Amino acid sequence: MSESKTKRRRLVLSCFECKRRKLKCGRETPVCSRCINVGNPELCKYDPRFSMGTDTDVAGLACSNQAWSPNNSMSQLPTTTFDNFDASLIGDNCQPSSWLPFQLDLDLESSSSKVLDSESLIDSLKSQMQQQPVTDQRKSLNGRFRGPSHSTSIIASFQDLSRFMKQTVEDHHILGAPQWATYTPSAEQPLPSYSKDEVEQVIKHLLPAEERCRRLSKSYFDHFTGIYALFHVPSFWQEYQNYWDGTHNDPVRFNAMLLAVMSCSRCLFADDPLSFDGDSSTARNEAVEWLHAVEAWQGYRPAKSTTIEVFQVRCLVLFSKTLNDIDREDHYTASQTLLADAISNGLHRDWKLLGVDESVYERELRRKVWSAVAEQDIAACIERGVPSMVSNLFADIGQPKGYNDCDYYSSTEFEPSDQPDSQLTDSSFAKIAHSIRPLRYKINDFVNNPQKHRSLDQPHLVALRVQISEALDGMPNWSDPAPDVAGRNQGLVYRAVLELYLHELLLLLHLPFALTKDTAISSAVDTDFQ
Template sequence: MNKPRIQRRQRAVLSCNDCRRRKLRCDRKLPCDRCIKGGIAEECAYETDNQTPPSDCLLERPSKRQRESVPCAAAARTEEAPRSYLDVPKLFNPSEFARSDITAQDRVKHLERQVALLEQQLLVQKSVSLEASRFIGRTTDTLSGTTSPRGFLKGRHYGSFYYGPSSPTSIMAYFPELRAFMKNVYHNSTAQRLAQDMMAVGKATSTNGSSYRIVTVSSLRDLLPDRSITDRLVQKYLSTFETTYRILHIPTFQNAYERYWDVDKPGSTEMDAVVLSILACTICICTNGSPQYSRNGSTLHTQAVLWMKACEAWLRRQSSKHRTLASLQVRCLRLLALAATSHKAKDYYHEVQAHMGIMISCGMHRDPVHFGDRCSTFEGEMRRRLWATSVEIELQASIDKGTPSMVSRLEADCAAPGNFNDVQLSPSLEELPPSEPVEVFTDTSFLFMSTRSLNFRSSLCALTNSLQSRLDFQDTLSHANTIEEYIQSIPNWTDPGSLQARTLLDLQLRQLLVILYAAKTADVGATLNTERRYSIIALMGAAAATTALHTALTASSNLALCCTRSDYYRAALLVCHVACHANKVNDTMVAQAAKSTLDSCAQQALRLQEERVMLVGRGGQQHWVLSAAVGLASVQFEPSHSDAVKLQAIDRVSRLLYRMLSRKDIGEEPPANEVLLQDAPRIPKQINSHPGYSAAALSTDSFADVGLRIDAFDFGETSEWMLDDFWFLNEPFGSECQANHLI
C-alpha cells in the first residue's frame, strides 16, 4: 500500500527573483550587487511571501546580447523623452490570465505579488531620486552653484581611479554619447575578433610558464646589448631627452662612457645603472627595425621593462644615507623611461610623487648657495639641474592626472640652472660662468626658459583642477593673454639641436590654453553666447597648433614627445567633442571651424597615436577611443554616410590590431617582474670554536669582515653622536662658528 506523499515545507525565499532563477548567491540588498553588475538593477525585486511563484510569473530577463544593447537604446531614448519614475519592467504576461487552469484565488495572489513588486520598485526609485537631489544640493552649495562635472571617477569600492578636469580621461564626463557609439560599432566587428585573438595568444603563453618571472644576473652589465646598439641608443638619448631635461653632464659622462668599455668588469656599478636607464628611455623611440608584439606590448617594451627592473634592483641596494649623483640620475632617468614605455601608466603619478619626496628630503628644493663649502660649484649646478628637471616632470604628471601640482604649494628657493654649455662647467670649476642671453641656444636653454613660467603654470594647474574655485571669462582671457606672451617670448633658435626644446616650450604652455578654454566649451547645454563662441574658436586654434607641433617634430624622426606626452590626445578629443555638437548650435562660423579642425587636427592625432602604439605596443585603448570619437563627430557632418563612417572608425583599429597580430612574437617570454642581483660567491671566514663559548671566539673583526656593522653603536666613526655634521642654513660656514653653535 502506497504511503501518502508528505509535502515538505518550502524554505523561505530570501534571494531576489533573478538570483533565485539563476541559482546564484544573493547579497539580499535592493538592488543586489549581481543585478547592478548585470545592468538590470531596475529589475531587481523580491517575492512578498514564502511561496515560490510559477515560472510564468518570474521576471522576463533579457539575454546577454539584449542586455549589451540596453545602454545604446537607453541613450537614444534619453534624447526623445525623459525617463519617468513609473517606467518599471514588465512583470508578467497578461495573456496568462486567459489560461483555464488558473483559479480565481491564484489570480488574486498573482495580482497581490505584482502590486507588492511595483511598490518596491517605486520605493527604490524614489529613494534614489531623493538621494540624488540631496547630493546635487550639497554639490551646489559646495561649488557655488555649479553642477558641471569636475573630474572623472573610474572603478568601484576601493579600486577607484580619479582623473581631474585637466586629465584627458575626464573629457568622457562630457561625452556620454561616445560610449554608446563605441558599443554599437565594436559589437561583432573585426576589431573585436582580432582583440580576442590577441587575448587568446596571451593566455596561451601565460599558461605555458609561470606568471611571475624573476631574472637573476650577477651584474647589470650582463644585460647590456652589443656596443653598436648601446652607442646608438645613448646617442639618441643625448640628441632628444637631454636637450630638454638635464640629467647628465655630457663631457663627464662621455669620458666615463669611453673608459667604461675599456675594461670587462668595472669596479663601480654606477655606470652600469646609468647606461641601462638611458637605454630604457630610448629603445622605444628608435625607428630602426620592426618590433614584434605580444599581449604585454612590443619586444622593445619588454626589453625596456627588463632594464628598468634591473635599475630598480640597483636602487634598492643604494644607501639613503650616502646618496650619490648617479643614484639621483638613475631615479630621474627611470621616470622618463616609464613615460616613454607607458609601463604601469596608472602608477606613473604615484612614482613621480614618490620621487619628489626623495628630492625634497635631500634638500634639493633649497638653493646650493646655502651649503657653502659643503657643496662644490659643480655639485651645486647639478643639483639645480636635477631639481628643475624633477619639477617639470612632476608638473606635467599633475596636469595629466588632473590634480594640483606639488610645486604650487611648496616653498622652494632653488635658482634656475645657468644658461651655458656643459663644456663651460667642470668638476674642478670654482666659479660658475656667466649665463648667455636667451637668444643664444645652449645645452641648458630649455630649463633656463622654462623656469621663468614655472610659477605661473603651476598656479594655473591648481586653479583649473580646484574643486571650489571657478574661473570666469575675464580671468580666462587674462590667463590666456599671459600664456600668449610667454609663447611669443620663446626665442627662434636656429641651432639644429634646438627643435625639441622649442617644441616642448611651446607645447607645455599651449596645452594650458586648451585646458582653459575646454572648461568654457565642454557644457553643450549652455547658451552659445559671445563668450562661448570665442572660447570654441580659440580652443580649435590651440588644438590645431598642438597637433601640428607634434607632427613637425615626428617628421624629423624624433618620437620622444610623441611617446611621452598626451596633449595631442587631449586636444583631439576636445575637437571631436565640439564638432559633435557644432551643428546643433545653428552657428555657421562655429560649424565651419569645427569641421576644418576635425579634418586636420584629429587625423594628425590619430597618426601620432598609431605611431606610439606600434612602437610601444601599448596605448591601443586610447587609439580606439580617439578613432571612435572621430567617427562620431564625422557622422554629424555626413549623416547620409553614417554606415561608411562607422565602418571606417572600426577599420582603423582593425588594421592596427592586424599589423600587431601578424608580427606576433613566436618565442615570447613574459616581461620580467623582478630582477635579482646575485653577489659574487664569498669564502666564509673560519672561526675557531672554543669549548667554553667565550666572547673571544667571536671577535669584532669577524663581524666587520662579513659586513655586519652596527652603526648606531659605532662611537668611534659615527659623527652623528657628536653632531659634527649638523649645520644651519642661515649661519656662516667657518668651523669655529659652527662649533660655537654646538657647544
C-alpha cells in the same frame, strides 16, 4: 560526511554579457546600463539564482536590498554602519557635485578606468548600496582619481567632441571592426623577482654588447638630453669609457644607469628588428625587462647611500615608463614619491646659502636634476587632474644656467658666463621651461582646485590667456642663429615642446566655458574651440 557535501558556487552578480566582455557591470535589473549603452539589451542575462533567493548568499543579498532602498527613510538603516551618513549624498533630490559634470564614460575603456556623469554616478551609488551587504565596511581603493584636467574629464566637458570621438571610433574600419568587441590581449609574462645577491649579476647580464650600448645611448642624447637635461654630457661619456675599460669606481651603479638610459631610446632605435608581441612590441618588452631589473637594484640600495646619481636613475626610470607607456596609472604616484624624496634630500635648496661648500659642477648638476623632477611633477599633475605641491614650495635652487656642458667640468672653480635666453645652449630648454612653470602651476591650480575654479570670471580668464600669448610671442627663435644643422634641429624641438606646454594651458582655460554658473553642462559651449 564531507565527501557527500557539494561545494557551493559563488553567486556572480554581474550579467553574463559584461562578465564575458570583462567590463564593469552596472548590475541593474532587468537590464544593466552598460548593455543599454552599447545597444545590446537583449544580451543582458543574469544568473537565475540572482532572483531566486534559495542560496544563503542570495538571501543575505535580499536582506541588504530590504534594508536599503531609495524610497526607505534613513532611520531604517542600521545605525552601527551609517552613524554619520548624510542621506542627501545619494538622495533623489540631491544636487550633484560641481566636479561630476567633468566625468563621462565613453565605453571605450576597461572597468578600471571608468568614469561617470553626475546622474549615472548617483544611480551607480544607489545600485551598489542595494547589491552589497551594508555590513561590509571594507572599501576597495583600486580606482584612480581623475580631476578636471584629465583627458577623459576634458572630453566630458565638450559633449559634441565626446560624441564625435565615439562615433569616429565606431565608424573606423579597424577600430570599429567587430573582432575588437571580443578581443582580449595576451597576458604579459610575469616578471621575475630578483634577490639582493643576484640582482647585480642580472643587470650586468642584461647589458647588450658595447657597440649596441653606444648607439642606444647616443640615440638618447640626440633626442632627449636637452629636454630632460639630467647629465653633464662629457662626464657621462667619460664614465662610459671607464666602465668598458674596467676602471669605473662604481660599475654596478653605472650599469643600472646605462640600462635606464637605453630604455628611453629603445623604441626609437631603428637598427634593431622590431615586431609586435600581443599588445606590446619586442622593443617595449626589452625596455620593461631592463627597467624591472633597475628598479629591483634600486630597492636594495640603502637610503643612506642616496646620491645625485641615484636621482638621475630614478628620473630616467619614470621618464622611460612615460615614453614606453609602462604602468601608466602609477605615473602620478611615482612622480610624487620622487618629488618627496628630492625635497627630503634638499635638491630644491641652494646649499651655498645654507653654508655648504659646493662646486660649480655639483650645483649645476643639482639644478638639472631638480628641474627634471619638477618637470615630471607638473606633467603628472596636469595629466591626473590635481594641483601640484611644488606651487607652494619654497625652492631657491634656481634655474639651470645658460651654459654649454663643455664650458665647465668637475674641476671648474669659477662659473662660466651665463648666456642670454636668445642664445641656444645645452640648457636653453630647461631655462625657458623653468620660467613658464609658475604659469603652468597657476592655471593647473585654477582648473583643478574647486574653490579657485568657481571664483574664475571672464576678466581673469582673459588676463591668463594674455599671459600665455605673451609667453608664446616671447619664445626665442633658436633656429635662426644656430650655425649648424644639428643646432637648428635642436632649437626647433625645444621650441615645439615648449609651445605645446603653453597650448596645453589654453586648452585647460576653456574648461570653465564648458560649464554654466550652476556647474551644469552648458548648451552654449565654446564650439569654435572644439
